[in-house]
Amino acid sequence: MSKAKILIVEDDNMLCTVFEMFLEELGYEHCGTVASGEDALTHLENKQPNLILMDIHLKGKIDGIETAKLILEKYNIPIIYISGDSDVNTAIRAVLKNTYGFMTKPVYKDSLELNIEFALHKHNLINN
Template sequence: MSGKRILVVDDEKIVNLDIQATLKRLGYIIAGDAVSGPEAIDKSAAARPDLILMDIKLQGEMDGIEAANIIIKKYDIPIVFPLPFLMKRLLAGQSFPVLSVIC
């Protein structure tokens, strides 16, 4: 088990849950999940994850890019914006080299 803690930020609950399940199966620890920018910022402060997987389109007025800028400036936590084809690979349980490099 890698022991790396990941915060999952995606406003589509089914996608969020699928990502969490896959990450757990791969040995990662889920530090939490969020569906909006402000929630992602709050949970980043509280959980201090090793990495954040963040969607660009989130609930509310703040998008993932704006939330990421705040999180990086305040907490210096690396953030990955997965591309759709990488998300499909992740959900299918295939390797996700970006995680291997960053973690």
């Protein structure tokens, strides 16, 4: 089985570096990093990953939840939300949008791996 390709949508450069390092250590293929919802949608026109790690609060006009909605409608790519926001309403809003996972920052490598594997497995079960 080939390595899953994962896109990071996050506007914090330090976190992007950490996520990229975690993905490499876990054996996944990091296929890009973008900082806004608009950039994520543009990226997907040319290269589609197997999974997306999506920050909820992004630079740009659309947040991570709205970006995820647009991605799911057009591409059906599983998305794991990542947020530093502990607001329950934000979490509920994210989970109600067909999420494959929701993680709060700080993100640890073990929990990232479990969430990625769960999301990929769930997506495979739903679509096959």
